[in-house]
Amino acid sequence: MKRQNVIPLSTDEAPPIIVELVYQMKIKDVMTTEVVTAAKHDTLRSVQQLMRARSISGVPIVEGRRLVGIVSVDDVLTALDNGYIDDEIQDHMSRNVIVLEEDMPLSFAIQYYEKYSYGRFPVLGRNRMLSGIITSRDIIVALLIRLDREFEKLERQLGKRPLELHGTLRQQFATRRYDFEHAGRASTEIKKILKERSVDTKTVRRATVAAYELEMNQVLHSLGGTISLQLSAAAITIQADDIGPGINDVDDALQEGYSTATEWIRSLGFGAGMGLPNARRVADEFRIHSSSQGTHAMATIYLQEGHGEGIGTGSAS
Amino acid sequence: MKVSELEALLDGRWVHAGGREQEVSAGFTSDLLSDVMANAPENSVLVTIQAHKNTVAVAGLAGIVTLVICSNRPVPDDMRAAAEQEGLGILTTALNQFETSGRLYRRLHAE
Structure with missing residues (x-):
């Protein structure tokens, strides 16, 4: 299967300005902080409705602010296929969730997309509580905005460089x-x-x-x-x-x-x-x-x- | 003395035997890399417990020939790889910095 979420950017060998950016930027500068979540006693059907209403493909499952699992659109499709869509989330959610931490450099997130075939990673903040979620789209948008700024700066400097x-x-x-x-x-x-x-x-x-x-x-x-x-x-x-x-x-x-x-x-x-x-x-x-x-x-x-x-x-x- | 003589002198073991035929004319003992950078003589043996890759970079820059890692501190693989690339030797010994320096000093000043 073709890996869809890999971000085609080397965190070692890209041009220095890009490598610098992905080390400078923190996960917390890039992640979405308004996370749509569900509780483990909700049904998978309620997750399906959430996904449709909010146009998202993964929902972290929490107890308070503590992350206990995640349900992806694949999990929902499987539930529909196998007729258990009205079961409680806790019976079918993935419990081994791969997470990032908000103070890590952005390069970690890019490397995670290479290592794991998930579409999104929950982000933990202080006390290991859920503080956000990051998708490849978040990363690409944030990088483009920063690159745009960097290029403007570079262009200004080029004009000033002495012979x-x-x-x-x-x-x-x-x-x-x-x-x-x-x-x-x-x-x-x-x-x-x-x-x-x-x-x-x-x-x-x-x-x-x-x-x-x-x-x-x-x-x-x-x-x-x-x-x-x-x-x-x-x-x-x-x-x-x-x-x-x-x-x-x-x-x-x-x-x-x-x-x-x-x-x-x-x-x-x-x-x-x-x-x-x-x-x-x-x-x-x-x-x-x-x-x-x-x-x-x-x-x-x-x-x-x-x-x-x-x-x-x-x-x- | 020759680099190759260090093994017997210090009861050591080569992690990477580089430049065995090179002549050593001095020694320097320090765990502070800035101190090594500033003060270690060229063609010297560095006696230290700093077993990591950055020590090799400093040694290369300072013109040090061989590193002696004391107290049997383990040498990580990336440090050995860096030493191979720089053509530096790394010897480990169970002796501490004081004992190592003492034996080296006696030997170098007997010449």
């Missing part, structure tokens, strides 16, 4: 919040590019430290962002731009040992409060600006002799 300088290389990488799977990829690529262009080892190390710390800072503390490399004959510039929520006190964040990281981040060996200080230390020039709209940091390392002497990485012997 590329002759001989300057630019490369940009996206980061995502808590995406430890891909954390370090931007810095690894940047290191490779610099090595390929025969930048000396010490300078590569300094640029790598700056790139890595700025990248991890985004993965650990921002909602996502980009790391950009700009390489000219005179300097390497690593620029980090994220979309928020911003650093409360930049001066605090630049002090060694200051950290807002949670316990589990620390248990992975991150969040020791050395990130931004490290990035600043290895750079010849370091600028950072932060607001609730996002944090923008720039680390510049000079390539020409006479600049930046005496600034080591600590490993320099």
Whole structure:
């Protein structure tokens, strides 16, 4: 049977802007909160009438706000075929309901449509109570609205982009919040590019430290962002731009040992409060600006002799 | 010393034996990845208990040759796969960081 509800969107390999969106958007931003429900002592016929009246294809069964089962249009058709449409719901409902949670990223819902052949997923909120329901239509509509906005933004930015300088290389990488799977990829690529262009080892190390710390800072503390490399004959510039929520006190964040990281981040060996200080230390020039709209940091390392002497990485012997 | 000598020196077991013929000239002990990133010397052995994939990324970036995971912490499959890709070795040992560092220090400074 052809799977009808699969959303043909890869949550890893789609263009970065889409991947970012499906990780940024939460299930609760997309789900329908007015859920049509029934109780387990109602009859299947009452569910059939509900489905017809409200043009829906699945009805969660609840006790209070607690989800106890679900009845789909298939269940109703089977009941009609087999003549038990006047039975109570509890005798025929599916009890093993696959659910989503409202704080999960939207990517989970998309992946669920690939894994399970259901048309809809009930969504649980705090205390595991039913808080909404999500269909593939909800997802597609929400994505279209967001994409429309993103495209408008992109078009505005394209108009403003300065011309590329002759001989300057630019490369940009996206980061995502808590995406430890891909954390370090931007810095690894940047290191490779610099090595390929025969930048000396010490300078590569300094640029790598700056790139890595700025990248991890985004993965650990921002909602996502980009790391950009700009390489000219005179300097390497690593620029980090994220979309928020911003650093409360930049001066605090630049002090060694200051950290807002949670316990589990620390248990992975991150969040020791050395990130931004490290990035600043290895750079010849370091600028950072932060607001609730996002944090923008720039680390510049000079390539020409006479600049930046005496600034080591600590490993320099 | 050569990477291949670490197994006997630390009573360890290779989870992934990468770059066995490479020369190790220094060691570095830390569980804070930013510390490793900032301060670990090139061509060194990293002594740590951080058995996860991100440690491999940091080691690759910092030019570390081999990771020694102490106290027999289990190494997840994706960490081993990352090490294979980076060409790094991973050795596990029952020794803790202190004991491991001590043996390494003695050996490297005897040279």
